[in-house]
Amino acid sequence: MSVADHDRIPEIALDWIAQGKRAAIATVVQTWGSAPRPAGSQLAISADGEIMGSVSGGCVEGAVMVEAMDALEDGTCRMLEFGVSDDEAFAVGLACGGTIRVMVEPIGVGQGPSVAELEALAQARAARRAVAWAVKPESWERALPDGTGEGPLQAEAASRLRTDRSGMSEDGWFLGVHNPPLRLVVVGAVHIAQALMPMAKVAGYDATLVDPRDAFGSQARFPGETILHDWPDEALEKIGLDARTAVITLTHDPKLDDPAIARAIRSPIFYLGCLGSKKTHAKRVARLEAEGFSADEIARIDSPLGADIGSATPAEIAISALAQMTERLRRPDTRPGARVPAAARDAA
Template identity: 45%
Template sequence: MPNPSTNSWPNDPLLHALQWTQDGHPAAVATVIGTWGSSPRPVGSVMTICGDGRVEGSVSGGCVEADVISRAREIMNGSPPAVLTYGVSNETAWGVGLACGGRLDVFVQAIGADGLAKGAFPAADLEAIAAALRDRRPVRLARKLDGAHQTLVDESNPNSLPDDILQALIEPPRSACARVTDAAGAEWFLQTIAPPPRLLLIGAVHIAQALAPMARLAGFTTAVIDPRTGLATPERFPGQTLLTDWPDDALDNAHIDPTTAVVTLTHDAKLDDPALARALVSPAFYVGALGSRATQCSRLKRLAEIGVPDDALNRLRGPVGLAIGAIGAEEIALSIMADIVATRRGARLSLEPGW
């Protein structure tokens, strides 16, 4: 499957930072490396700051961003990288702190071509991360919190790290992020950077026009698949990846993984059924099909007749979407996206009979 266009990818702050540096702007990366108590953003959340004032991502619910941006400007101007700690501020209404309580640690680095000479986040690492995301490969990033060492690690690139840190990186991670101390007492932040979830839509129809941008806002990459070139046009799907292969061929080449969702929308059995037959036996975490309950019964019978096993048929979400009484393309798209998110997050409502 071709790499998606920039616009069909979610707003990844690191990809924005790469573009800024390529355009010649100074930039900085702020990463949540620790939270205690209530926190609106999880460990590993990233905010990137451009020297011209642009900001992408966030590290809190808005409580501390202004201060992080101010400190990031100092670091872009030559100050060393820093771990910023925020807690509850009761001193004044304008005090910098977390209104929701708890504590938050944020690691801020400038981005620089000369990298670790000034404790900067090497621009080359941003390029490598972008390449891995395009190839749908996870990478592990190790950063020493004094800025003295940073490296990307995968099976083919162990690099020069303390043995205990290297071992922590190459072992199957218990969580996506970890703050660890090496044998010499130095603190490190280890982070898995994984490709975003992906939604493959079969059918360049009205619902897809609403669902594709909605999925991108929810953090998914998207592709719309339809051999009907009169429907699959850039004018109808601006900024979206469009594939005009037959859906079964497109899915054969898509390298479907457990972070992929597939939804058929065409109401045309010759397009939907071959795609569903591929998707249902794939590792996709979600497979759904638009249509009424009567259509779903007929569809399941056809799929069984072409050899799709019962356990795979039981995976099919149909009628697709949560039963919110949706009317019109936009509301139906909302119900589908809600069901995809609920399934991905393991929410009980995605499993309730009748939904």
């Protein structure tokens, strides 16, 4: 099982259904204490006993599988609660126990969501549209709010999509967050990029390296990485920039960095980090001002690049960049309002 498969639970369930199999999805909806998996974690179960994903570990998932099989037979959704003892917690790598609630939904059967409803979720995910899978267990009513409409459910979805936190609302809805996967575009196939690209993958980013210089951006130097040899602004246009995307420039060459910055600075990306000393950045600011960019737009750039951790080596600089990028994503308040256009703030 790959990390990508682990994050494709709705799609995998639909694949099984397309193959003529029945499928159910189990979702963690609430946790207390030291739970093995956070709210929103999912497990797909086929009627043939295939599984993908995770909602806990050990005997808990075995019990969930049994309930899912029963749900596929009787069409009844289930809300299960499990207490994870200290001994069980140790078995799945935790220091102490906790409690989880797990929702089981048979797809296209009885109280479960229809195949069309799950397909609508998959289509939104494929289009990189942020949505929440909203379920009210009291009535098994469902919705797919994106946080842009009116009403309390849309407001709750907007809040949860911003913070990437699934969970129960005060009025009894479970909202499972389905944000687009995080992406990172690194401009410049330099030594820092050699450390940053694999680190970003481990942190959950779909990372792309951009460098028109074939000798720099080669598979020999970056084995297994996605590399584009387009000019940076053309590459960013091809990739597409949204509120789940970060851009880092590393070349020190205005001919390469500046076109990328000019394309990124007016997009809704959540982070734009640019390598360079204060002196280098001052020259960059002057060039951007000459090109007509405003002070507020230029202020979106994080430069010098990275969190101030005293980094010196390429790997340490990569760590600092990833740390700063994470802070900008998870703590939007660290992005001063002047740095972020209203469209980007609303989408982030």
